[in-house]
Amino acid sequence: MKATSTMESLFRAVANASEWAAKTGTLSRVRLDCWSQRVTVLATDSVAMCLTSAPAETTEARHTWLEITRPDLEALTKAVKPGATKESKEAQVSLNFVPEEGLHVQTGTDDFTFKDIYREGEADPLGGLMGYFTEWRTEQVSYPMGVMLSATYLARLNRMRKEAPDIGAHIIVPDPAEPVLIKLGRYTRVVIQPIDPVRHVKAFGGGVLWD
Structure with missing residues:
Protein backbone atom coordinates (compact mmCIF):
# COMPACT_ATOMS: atom_id res chain seq x y z
CA MET A 1 0.00 0.00 0.00
CA ASP A 116 9.58 -5.15 8.63
CA ILE A 117 10.58 -7.11 11.75
CA TYR A 118 7.11 -8.51 12.45
CA ARG A 119 6.20 -11.96 11.14
CA GLU A 120 2.66 -13.29 11.10
CA GLY A 121 2.01 -15.60 14.03
CA GLU A 122 4.68 -14.09 16.25
CA ALA A 123 3.91 -12.33 19.53
CA ASP A 124 3.11 -8.69 18.79
CA PRO A 125 3.87 -6.49 21.83
CA LEU A 126 2.51 -3.37 20.15
CA GLY A 127 -0.61 -4.86 18.60
CA GLY A 128 -2.88 -4.45 21.61
CA LEU A 129 -1.87 -0.90 22.47
CA MET A 130 -3.85 0.92 19.77
CA GLY A 131 -7.00 0.46 21.82
CA TYR A 132 -5.73 2.92 24.42
CA PHE A 133 -6.06 5.66 21.83
CA THR A 134 -9.31 4.53 20.22
CA GLU A 135 -11.41 3.00 23.01
CA TRP A 136 -10.82 5.22 26.06
CA ARG A 137 -13.75 7.47 26.91
CA THR A 138 -12.68 11.05 27.55
CA GLU A 139 -15.81 12.65 29.04
CA GLN A 140 -14.96 15.44 31.45
CA VAL A 141 -15.59 14.79 35.12
CA SER A 142 -17.49 17.22 37.34
CA TYR A 143 -14.89 17.41 40.11
CA PRO A 144 -11.11 17.94 40.19
CA MET A 145 -8.82 14.97 40.60
CA GLY A 146 -5.14 14.83 41.42
CA VAL A 147 -2.73 12.59 39.57
CA MET A 148 1.03 12.07 39.94
CA LEU A 149 3.15 11.74 36.80
CA SER A 150 6.86 11.31 36.22
CA ALA A 151 8.49 14.65 35.45
CA THR A 152 10.76 12.82 33.01
CA TYR A 153 7.80 12.01 30.79
CA LEU A 154 6.30 15.48 31.12
CA ALA A 155 9.61 17.00 30.00
CA ARG A 156 9.35 15.02 26.77
CA LEU A 157 6.23 16.97 25.84
CA ASN A 158 8.28 20.16 25.66
CA ARG A 159 10.77 18.51 23.29
CA MET A 160 8.13 17.31 20.87
CA ARG A 161 7.66 19.02 17.53
CA LYS A 162 4.33 20.81 17.17
CA GLU A 163 2.51 22.54 14.33
CA ALA A 164 3.01 25.84 16.18
CA PRO A 165 5.33 26.67 19.13
CA ASP A 166 2.54 27.79 21.46
CA ILE A 167 0.13 24.87 20.98
CA GLY A 168 -0.88 23.61 24.41
CA ALA A 169 -1.32 20.07 25.71
CA HIS A 170 -4.91 19.02 26.38
CA ILE A 171 -4.79 16.65 29.36
CA ILE A 172 -7.61 14.28 30.37
CA VAL A 173 -7.57 12.47 33.73
CA PRO A 174 -10.24 9.72 33.53
CA ASP A 175 -9.39 8.53 37.06
CA PRO A 176 -6.36 9.05 39.35
CA ALA A 177 -5.40 5.38 38.99
CA GLU A 178 -5.90 5.20 35.21
CA PRO A 179 -3.56 6.35 32.41
CA VAL A 180 -3.61 10.08 31.65
CA LEU A 181 -4.55 11.08 28.10
CA ILE A 182 -2.70 13.96 26.44
CA LYS A 183 -3.37 15.56 23.04
CA LEU A 184 -0.63 17.79 21.65
CA GLY A 185 -1.91 19.62 18.62
CA ARG A 186 -3.90 17.78 15.95
CA TYR A 187 -1.52 14.92 15.26
CA THR A 188 0.07 13.67 18.48
CA ARG A 189 -1.49 11.73 21.36
CA VAL A 190 0.30 10.49 24.47
CA VAL A 191 -0.78 8.14 27.27
CA ILE A 192 1.16 8.16 30.58
CA GLN A 193 0.71 5.72 33.46
CA PRO A 194 0.44 7.62 36.78
CA ILE A 195 2.63 7.03 39.82
CA ASP A 196 1.07 5.50 42.93
CA PRO A 197 1.15 8.48 45.35
CA VAL A 198 1.13 6.29 48.48
CA ARG A 199 4.21 4.36 47.36
CA HIS A 200 5.83 7.62 46.24
CA VAL A 201 5.39 9.18 49.68
CA LYS A 202 6.87 6.06 51.29
CA ALA A 203 9.85 6.28 48.95
CA PHE A 204 10.52 10.04 49.16
CA GLY A 205 8.76 11.20 52.36
CA GLY A 206 6.12 13.79 53.02
CA GLY A 207 5.79 16.99 51.04
CA VAL A 208 5.81 15.41 47.59
CA LEU A 209 2.02 15.67 47.20
CA TRP A 210 -0.11 18.76 46.65
CA ASP A 211 -1.85 19.21 50.01
Missing part, protein backbone atom coordinates in the same frame (compact mmCIF):
# COMPACT_ATOMS: atom_id res chain seq x y z
CA LYS A 2 1.39 3.37 -1.00
CA ALA A 3 1.07 6.76 0.68
CA THR A 4 2.41 10.23 0.08
CA SER A 5 3.01 12.88 2.74
CA THR A 6 5.08 16.03 3.14
CA MET A 7 8.58 15.94 4.59
CA GLU A 8 7.55 18.22 7.46
CA SER A 9 4.49 16.15 8.45
CA LEU A 10 6.26 12.79 8.28
CA PHE A 11 9.34 14.11 10.07
CA ARG A 12 7.23 15.44 12.92
CA ALA A 13 5.44 12.10 13.29
CA VAL A 14 8.52 9.87 13.34
CA ALA A 15 10.67 12.27 15.39
CA ASN A 16 8.01 12.59 18.09
CA ALA A 17 7.46 8.83 18.22
CA SER A 18 11.19 8.23 18.64
CA GLU A 19 11.05 10.11 21.97
CA TRP A 20 8.89 7.31 23.42
CA ALA A 21 10.31 4.10 21.96
CA ALA A 22 12.23 1.80 24.29
CA LYS A 23 15.98 1.90 23.77
CA THR A 24 16.47 -1.84 24.41
CA GLY A 25 14.45 -5.04 24.73
CA THR A 26 11.39 -6.32 22.89
CA LEU A 27 9.80 -2.85 22.79
CA SER A 28 12.75 -1.30 20.97
CA ARG A 29 10.54 -1.04 17.90
CA VAL A 30 7.71 1.05 16.52
CA ARG A 31 4.56 0.23 14.61
CA LEU A 32 3.71 2.16 11.48
CA ASP A 33 0.13 1.96 10.18
CA CYS A 34 -1.07 3.15 6.81
CA TRP A 35 -4.72 4.14 6.91
CA SER A 36 -6.89 5.97 4.44
CA GLN A 37 -5.60 9.56 4.48
CA ARG A 38 -3.02 9.18 7.24
CA VAL A 39 0.07 7.34 8.48
CA THR A 40 0.45 6.68 12.22
CA VAL A 41 3.46 5.76 14.33
CA LEU A 42 3.06 3.97 17.68
CA ALA A 43 5.88 3.68 20.24
CA THR A 44 6.14 2.68 23.89
CA ASP A 45 8.68 1.89 26.58
CA SER A 46 6.09 -0.02 28.70
CA VAL A 47 5.44 2.92 31.06
CA ALA A 48 4.21 5.46 28.51
CA MET A 49 3.20 5.30 24.89
CA CYS A 50 2.75 7.74 22.05
CA LEU A 51 0.73 7.67 18.85
CA THR A 52 1.61 10.26 16.21
CA SER A 53 0.17 10.77 12.75
CA ALA A 54 0.95 12.45 9.46
CA PRO A 55 -1.72 13.39 6.90
CA ALA A 56 -1.19 11.39 3.73
CA GLU A 57 -2.69 10.62 0.36
CA THR A 58 -3.12 6.87 -0.04
CA THR A 59 -3.66 4.73 -3.11
CA GLU A 60 -6.21 2.42 -1.49
CA ALA A 61 -9.00 2.76 1.08
CA ARG A 62 -7.72 0.02 3.33
CA HIS A 63 -5.37 -0.50 6.26
CA THR A 64 -1.97 -2.15 6.54
CA TRP A 65 0.90 -1.99 8.98
CA LEU A 66 4.43 -3.11 9.78
CA GLU A 67 7.05 -2.70 12.50
CA ILE A 68 10.61 -1.43 12.34
CA THR A 69 13.40 -1.27 14.90
CA ARG A 70 14.18 1.85 16.90
CA PRO A 71 17.54 2.29 15.08
CA ASP A 72 15.66 2.17 11.78
CA LEU A 73 13.17 4.72 13.11
CA GLU A 74 16.06 7.02 13.94
CA ALA A 75 17.49 6.49 10.45
CA LEU A 76 14.06 7.24 8.94
CA THR A 77 13.85 10.41 11.01
CA LYS A 78 17.17 11.61 9.62
CA ALA A 79 16.19 10.64 6.09
CA VAL A 80 13.01 12.75 6.06
CA LYS A 81 14.24 15.74 8.06
CA PRO A 82 13.44 18.78 5.92
CA GLY A 83 15.54 21.85 5.45
CA ALA A 84 14.60 25.30 6.70
CA THR A 85 12.88 26.45 3.51
CA LYS A 86 9.16 26.21 2.85
CA GLU A 87 9.89 24.30 -0.35
CA SER A 88 11.84 21.67 1.59
CA LYS A 89 9.15 21.31 4.25
CA GLU A 90 6.42 20.87 1.65
CA ALA A 91 8.42 18.44 -0.50
CA GLN A 92 6.68 15.11 -1.07
CA VAL A 93 7.89 11.83 0.37
CA SER A 94 6.53 8.51 -0.89
CA LEU A 95 5.98 5.48 1.33
CA ASN A 96 5.32 1.93 0.20
CA PHE A 97 4.17 -0.45 2.95
CA VAL A 98 5.00 -4.08 2.13
CA PRO A 99 4.20 -6.24 5.20
CA GLU A 100 6.80 -8.90 6.06
CA GLU A 101 9.19 -7.17 3.67
CA GLY A 102 9.64 -3.55 4.64
CA LEU A 103 8.88 0.13 4.34
CA HIS A 104 10.19 1.65 1.12
CA VAL A 105 10.75 5.40 1.32
CA GLN A 106 11.45 7.78 -1.56
CA THR A 107 12.43 11.39 -0.95
CA GLY A 108 13.24 13.80 -3.72
CA THR A 109 16.85 12.63 -3.83
CA ASP A 110 17.18 9.25 -2.11
CA ASP A 111 15.56 5.83 -1.68
CA PHE A 112 15.53 3.89 1.60
CA THR A 113 14.20 0.53 2.77
CA PHE A 114 13.52 -0.36 6.41
CA LYS A 115 12.91 -4.03 7.18
Whole structure:
Protein backbone atom coordinates (compact mmCIF):
# COMPACT_ATOMS: atom_id res chain seq x y z
CA MET A 1 0.00 0.00 0.00
CA LYS A 2 1.39 3.37 -1.00
CA ALA A 3 1.07 6.76 0.68
CA THR A 4 2.41 10.23 0.08
CA SER A 5 3.01 12.88 2.74
CA THR A 6 5.08 16.03 3.14
CA MET A 7 8.58 15.94 4.59
CA GLU A 8 7.55 18.22 7.46
CA SER A 9 4.49 16.15 8.45
CA LEU A 10 6.26 12.79 8.28
CA PHE A 11 9.34 14.11 10.07
CA ARG A 12 7.23 15.44 12.92
CA ALA A 13 5.44 12.10 13.29
CA VAL A 14 8.52 9.87 13.34
CA ALA A 15 10.67 12.27 15.39
CA ASN A 16 8.01 12.59 18.09
CA ALA A 17 7.46 8.83 18.22
CA SER A 18 11.19 8.23 18.64
CA GLU A 19 11.05 10.11 21.97
CA TRP A 20 8.89 7.31 23.42
CA ALA A 21 10.31 4.10 21.96
CA ALA A 22 12.23 1.80 24.29
CA LYS A 23 15.98 1.90 23.77
CA THR A 24 16.47 -1.84 24.41
CA GLY A 25 14.45 -5.04 24.73
CA THR A 26 11.39 -6.32 22.89
CA LEU A 27 9.80 -2.85 22.79
CA SER A 28 12.75 -1.30 20.97
CA ARG A 29 10.54 -1.04 17.90
CA VAL A 30 7.71 1.05 16.52
CA ARG A 31 4.56 0.23 14.61
CA LEU A 32 3.71 2.16 11.48
CA ASP A 33 0.13 1.96 10.18
CA CYS A 34 -1.07 3.15 6.81
CA TRP A 35 -4.72 4.14 6.91
CA SER A 36 -6.89 5.97 4.44
CA GLN A 37 -5.60 9.56 4.48
CA ARG A 38 -3.02 9.18 7.24
CA VAL A 39 0.07 7.34 8.48
CA THR A 40 0.45 6.68 12.22
CA VAL A 41 3.46 5.76 14.33
CA LEU A 42 3.06 3.97 17.68
CA ALA A 43 5.88 3.68 20.24
CA THR A 44 6.14 2.68 23.89
CA ASP A 45 8.68 1.89 26.58
CA SER A 46 6.09 -0.02 28.70
CA VAL A 47 5.44 2.92 31.06
CA ALA A 48 4.21 5.46 28.51
CA MET A 49 3.20 5.30 24.89
CA CYS A 50 2.75 7.74 22.05
CA LEU A 51 0.73 7.67 18.85
CA THR A 52 1.61 10.26 16.21
CA SER A 53 0.17 10.77 12.75
CA ALA A 54 0.95 12.45 9.46
CA PRO A 55 -1.72 13.39 6.90
CA ALA A 56 -1.19 11.39 3.73
CA GLU A 57 -2.69 10.62 0.36
CA THR A 58 -3.12 6.87 -0.04
CA THR A 59 -3.66 4.73 -3.11
CA GLU A 60 -6.21 2.42 -1.49
CA ALA A 61 -9.00 2.76 1.08
CA ARG A 62 -7.72 0.02 3.33
CA HIS A 63 -5.37 -0.50 6.26
CA THR A 64 -1.97 -2.15 6.54
CA TRP A 65 0.90 -1.99 8.98
CA LEU A 66 4.43 -3.11 9.78
CA GLU A 67 7.05 -2.70 12.50
CA ILE A 68 10.61 -1.43 12.34
CA THR A 69 13.40 -1.27 14.90
CA ARG A 70 14.18 1.85 16.90
CA PRO A 71 17.54 2.29 15.08
CA ASP A 72 15.66 2.17 11.78
CA LEU A 73 13.17 4.72 13.11
CA GLU A 74 16.06 7.02 13.94
CA ALA A 75 17.49 6.49 10.45
CA LEU A 76 14.06 7.24 8.94
CA THR A 77 13.85 10.41 11.01
CA LYS A 78 17.17 11.61 9.62
CA ALA A 79 16.19 10.64 6.09
CA VAL A 80 13.01 12.75 6.06
CA LYS A 81 14.24 15.74 8.06
CA PRO A 82 13.44 18.78 5.92
CA GLY A 83 15.54 21.85 5.45
CA ALA A 84 14.60 25.30 6.70
CA THR A 85 12.88 26.45 3.51
CA LYS A 86 9.16 26.21 2.85
CA GLU A 87 9.89 24.30 -0.35
CA SER A 88 11.84 21.67 1.59
CA LYS A 89 9.15 21.31 4.25
CA GLU A 90 6.42 20.87 1.65
CA ALA A 91 8.42 18.44 -0.50
CA GLN A 92 6.68 15.11 -1.07
CA VAL A 93 7.89 11.83 0.37
CA SER A 94 6.53 8.51 -0.89
CA LEU A 95 5.98 5.48 1.33
CA ASN A 96 5.32 1.93 0.20
CA PHE A 97 4.17 -0.45 2.95
CA VAL A 98 5.00 -4.08 2.13
CA PRO A 99 4.20 -6.24 5.20
CA GLU A 100 6.80 -8.90 6.06
CA GLU A 101 9.19 -7.17 3.67
CA GLY A 102 9.64 -3.55 4.64
CA LEU A 103 8.88 0.13 4.34
CA HIS A 104 10.19 1.65 1.12
CA VAL A 105 10.75 5.40 1.32
CA GLN A 106 11.45 7.78 -1.56
CA THR A 107 12.43 11.39 -0.95
CA GLY A 108 13.24 13.80 -3.72
CA THR A 109 16.85 12.63 -3.83
CA ASP A 110 17.18 9.25 -2.11
CA ASP A 111 15.56 5.83 -1.68
CA PHE A 112 15.53 3.89 1.60
CA THR A 113 14.20 0.53 2.77
CA PHE A 114 13.52 -0.36 6.41
CA LYS A 115 12.91 -4.03 7.18
CA ASP A 116 9.58 -5.15 8.63
CA ILE A 117 10.58 -7.11 11.75
CA TYR A 118 7.11 -8.51 12.45
CA ARG A 119 6.20 -11.96 11.14
CA GLU A 120 2.66 -13.29 11.10
CA GLY A 121 2.01 -15.60 14.03
CA GLU A 122 4.68 -14.09 16.25
CA ALA A 123 3.91 -12.33 19.53
CA ASP A 124 3.11 -8.69 18.79
CA PRO A 125 3.87 -6.49 21.83
CA LEU A 126 2.51 -3.37 20.15
CA GLY A 127 -0.61 -4.86 18.60
CA GLY A 128 -2.88 -4.45 21.61
CA LEU A 129 -1.87 -0.90 22.47
CA MET A 130 -3.85 0.92 19.77
CA GLY A 131 -7.00 0.46 21.82
CA TYR A 132 -5.73 2.92 24.42
CA PHE A 133 -6.06 5.66 21.83
CA THR A 134 -9.31 4.53 20.22
CA GLU A 135 -11.41 3.00 23.01
CA TRP A 136 -10.82 5.22 26.06
CA ARG A 137 -13.75 7.47 26.91
CA THR A 138 -12.68 11.05 27.55
CA GLU A 139 -15.81 12.65 29.04
CA GLN A 140 -14.96 15.44 31.45
CA VAL A 141 -15.59 14.79 35.12
CA SER A 142 -17.49 17.22 37.34
CA TYR A 143 -14.89 17.41 40.11
CA PRO A 144 -11.11 17.94 40.19
CA MET A 145 -8.82 14.97 40.60
CA GLY A 146 -5.14 14.83 41.42
CA VAL A 147 -2.73 12.59 39.57
CA MET A 148 1.03 12.07 39.94
CA LEU A 149 3.15 11.74 36.80
CA SER A 150 6.86 11.31 36.22
CA ALA A 151 8.49 14.65 35.45
CA THR A 152 10.76 12.82 33.01
CA TYR A 153 7.80 12.01 30.79
CA LEU A 154 6.30 15.48 31.12
CA ALA A 155 9.61 17.00 30.00
CA ARG A 156 9.35 15.02 26.77
CA LEU A 157 6.23 16.97 25.84
CA ASN A 158 8.28 20.16 25.66
CA ARG A 159 10.77 18.51 23.29
CA MET A 160 8.13 17.31 20.87
CA ARG A 161 7.66 19.02 17.53
CA LYS A 162 4.33 20.81 17.17
CA GLU A 163 2.51 22.54 14.33
CA ALA A 164 3.01 25.84 16.18
CA PRO A 165 5.33 26.67 19.13
CA ASP A 166 2.54 27.79 21.46
CA ILE A 167 0.13 24.87 20.98
CA GLY A 168 -0.88 23.61 24.41
CA ALA A 169 -1.32 20.07 25.71
CA HIS A 170 -4.91 19.02 26.38
CA ILE A 171 -4.79 16.65 29.36
CA ILE A 172 -7.61 14.28 30.37
CA VAL A 173 -7.57 12.47 33.73
CA PRO A 174 -10.24 9.72 33.53
CA ASP A 175 -9.39 8.53 37.06
CA PRO A 176 -6.36 9.05 39.35
CA ALA A 177 -5.40 5.38 38.99
CA GLU A 178 -5.90 5.20 35.21
CA PRO A 179 -3.56 6.35 32.41
CA VAL A 180 -3.61 10.08 31.65
CA LEU A 181 -4.55 11.08 28.10
CA ILE A 182 -2.70 13.96 26.44
CA LYS A 183 -3.37 15.56 23.04
CA LEU A 184 -0.63 17.79 21.65
CA GLY A 185 -1.91 19.62 18.62
CA ARG A 186 -3.90 17.78 15.95
CA TYR A 187 -1.52 14.92 15.26
CA THR A 188 0.07 13.67 18.48
CA ARG A 189 -1.49 11.73 21.36
CA VAL A 190 0.30 10.49 24.47
CA VAL A 191 -0.78 8.14 27.27
CA ILE A 192 1.16 8.16 30.58
CA GLN A 193 0.71 5.72 33.46
CA PRO A 194 0.44 7.62 36.78
CA ILE A 195 2.63 7.03 39.82
CA ASP A 196 1.07 5.50 42.93
CA PRO A 197 1.15 8.48 45.35
CA VAL A 198 1.13 6.29 48.48
CA ARG A 199 4.21 4.36 47.36
CA HIS A 200 5.83 7.62 46.24
CA VAL A 201 5.39 9.18 49.68
CA LYS A 202 6.87 6.06 51.29
CA ALA A 203 9.85 6.28 48.95
CA PHE A 204 10.52 10.04 49.16
CA GLY A 205 8.76 11.20 52.36
CA GLY A 206 6.12 13.79 53.02
CA GLY A 207 5.79 16.99 51.04
CA VAL A 208 5.81 15.41 47.59
CA LEU A 209 2.02 15.67 47.20
CA TRP A 210 -0.11 18.76 46.65
CA ASP A 211 -1.85 19.21 50.01
